[in-house]
Amino acid sequence: MSSELTVDVARKGEVTVVSPVGRIDQETAADFQATLMDGIREIIDGDGHMVLNFAGVAFISSLGLRSLMIGAKELRAADRKFLIADLTPIVQEVFQISRFDRVIDVHDTLDDAMVALVS
Amino acid sequence: MQVRFWGTRGSISASLSAADVRGKVRRALQQALAQGLTSADDVDAFIDNELAFAVAGTYGGNTSCVEIDAGGDDYILCDVGTGVREFATRGLRKSGPGRDPVYNVFVSHVHWDHIMGFPFFIPAYIPGAKVRIHGCHETLEQAFRTQHSDPNFPVQFDDLMSSIEFIQLDPDQAHSVCGVTVRAMKQRHAGDSFGYRFEKDGKVVVYATDSEHDLGSTAEIDDLVGFFADADILIFDAMYSLAEAVSLKEDWGHSSNMVGVELAQRAGVKHFCLFHHEPLNDDDAMSEIVQETRRFAELSQPEDTVELQVSAAYDGMEVVL
Numbered sequence A: 001m002s003s004e005l006t007v008d009v010a011r012k013g014e015v016t017v018v019s020p021v022g023r024i025d026q027e028t029a030a031d032f033q034a035t036l037m038d039g040i041r042e043i044i045d046g047d048g049h050m051v052l053n054f055a056g057v058a059f060i061s062s063l064g065l066r067s068l069m070i071g072a073k074e075l076r077a078a079d080r081k082f083l084i085a086d087l088t089p090i091v092q093e094v095f096q097i098s099r100f101d102r103v104i105d106v107h108d109t110l111d112d113a114m115v116a117l118v119s
Numbered sequence B: 001m002q003v004r005f006w007g008t009r010g011s012i013s014a015s016l017s018a019a020d021v022r023g024k025v026r027r028a029l030q031q032a033l034a035q036g037l038t039s040a041d042d043v044d045a046f047i048d049n050e051l052a053f054a055v056a057g058t059y060g061g062n063t064s065c066v067e068i069d070a071g072g073d074d075y076i077l078c079d080v081g082t083g084v085r086e087f088a089t090r091g092l093r094k095s096g097p098g099r100d101p102v103y104n105v106f107v108s109h110v111h112w113d114h115i116m117g118f119p120f121f122i123p124a125y126i127p128g129a130k131v132r133i134h135g136c137h138e139t140l141e142q143a144f145r146t147q148h149s150d151p152n153f154p155v156q157f158d159d160l161m162s163s164i165e166f167i168q169l170d171p172d173q174a175h176s177v178c179g180v181t182v183r184a185m186k187q188r189h190a191g192d193s194f195g196y197r198f199e200k201d202g203k204v205v206v207y208a209t210d211s212e213h214d215l216g217s218t219a220e221i222d223d224l225v226g227f228f229a230d231a232d233i234l235i236f237d238a239m240y241s242l243a244e245a246v247s248l249k250e251d252w253g254h255s256s257n258m259v260g261v262e263l264a265q266r267a268g269v270k271h272f273c274l275f276h277h278e279p280l281n282d283d284d285a286m287s288e289i290v291q292e293t294r295r296f297a298e299l300s301q302p303e304d305t306v307e308l309q310v311s312a313a314y315d316g317m318e319v320v321l
C-alpha cells in the first residue's frame, strides 16, 4: 500500500493547528514526526499550545501513534497542551484499540478543542 | 508440528477466584434458562456453540510453558513457568515403561516466571530421566541452581535424580534438536531475552516472548520481520496496550497486540497468537482484546495479502500446523 500524507501547519492566535491528510503509517510517520517536532519546538521556544486536526487522517499505525506520544510528552513537560480533534471513525477505533483514547486529550471537533484551550 | 500451551500468563500466575467462577456459572445459567435445554447433548452443544469462551472457559493462570510437538520420541518445551507442572501431570504422552524420552527445554530468559515451575517438574526427580536445558544466557545454570537451593526450596539441585544437562546456545547459529532446526534471536528485555524459531518439514513456529520493540529503529524492525518470516504461528508477548507500551510502561520489556499484528503482517505470518497475558486482565478483558486485535488486523491488512488469523493462547490450547 503506498501511502501519501500532507501536513498543513497554521497558527491561530496562540495555537498551532497541525492538519495531516492521508495515512500516518510505516512510510509516512517519520516525516510526520519531524513536522510535528518542528512545531512543538517553536511552541516551547515561544508560546502557545498545539491542536492536531485529524479530520483528514484515514489511518494511523503504531509508529504514528508513537509520534503522538512523543509530541504529547514534550509539550506536557513544558506545561503546554497537546490536543487532538475530529477523529475519523476508523482512527477513532484505532485510538480505542490502542488505548490512546485514555492517554491523549481527544475532542470531537476542532472548535471543541479550541474552546478547551481557553477554558 | 503441533503446539500445546501449558502456561500463557505473563509475569505471575493468576488463578480464578470463587467469585469469578460464580460469575461464569450465573451467566451460563441465565443464558441456558432462556433456551430450555433438555438432553445432555443439547447442554454440550450449548456450551460449545452458544456460550462465549470467557463464560464457558478461561485463558488460565499458569506462567509461560509451551510444548512444540514435532513427532518423534522426545519433547520440546519453551520455558518452564508454572505451566510445566500441568505438562508433567497431563502431558507426558511419550513417557512410560520402555520409553526413554529426552525433555528438551528452551529458555527465553531466566526471569522467575519462566523457570519457577521447574521445582515441580516431576521428571527432574526421576532417576535416569534426561533433561536438557538449552539457553543463550551465561547465567542459565546458576539461575536453576539458585532456585533449587536454601532457603528458596527444600530439595537441592544436586539431589535431583534425573540427568540434567545445560546446553549453551550461540544465537548466531542454527541448532538441530529432534530433527527440528532451532534458531535464537536476542530480544529487547531487562537482562536480554531470546526468541526461538523452530522449523521442520516446511512448518515454522516462532516463540517470541518477553520482548519490547523499538518502533523507531528500522534495523530492529527489519531483523524481527526476518526472524518471524512466513511463520505458521507466531507466539507473541502482547502484554500491554500500545498506549501503555509507549508511555507509562516504556522500557518495561513487553510489547502490544498492535505492534505484533503489524510485524506479523509484514513478515507474512499465518497465525498471530497473543501470549504472556497481563495478570490484571480477566477473561472478559482478554476476549475483548482478542476481538479488538482481529479488528485491527482487518484495518491494517496490506493490500493483496491473506487475512491474518488471530487468537489468544489459553492454558490447554492445542494448535495443529
Ligand SMILES: [Zn+2]
Binding pocket: B010, B011, B111, B113, B114, B210, B276
Ligand atoms: Zn515473563
Ligand SMILES: [Zn+2]
Binding pocket: B109, B111, B189, B193, B210, B253
Ligand atoms: Zn522477563
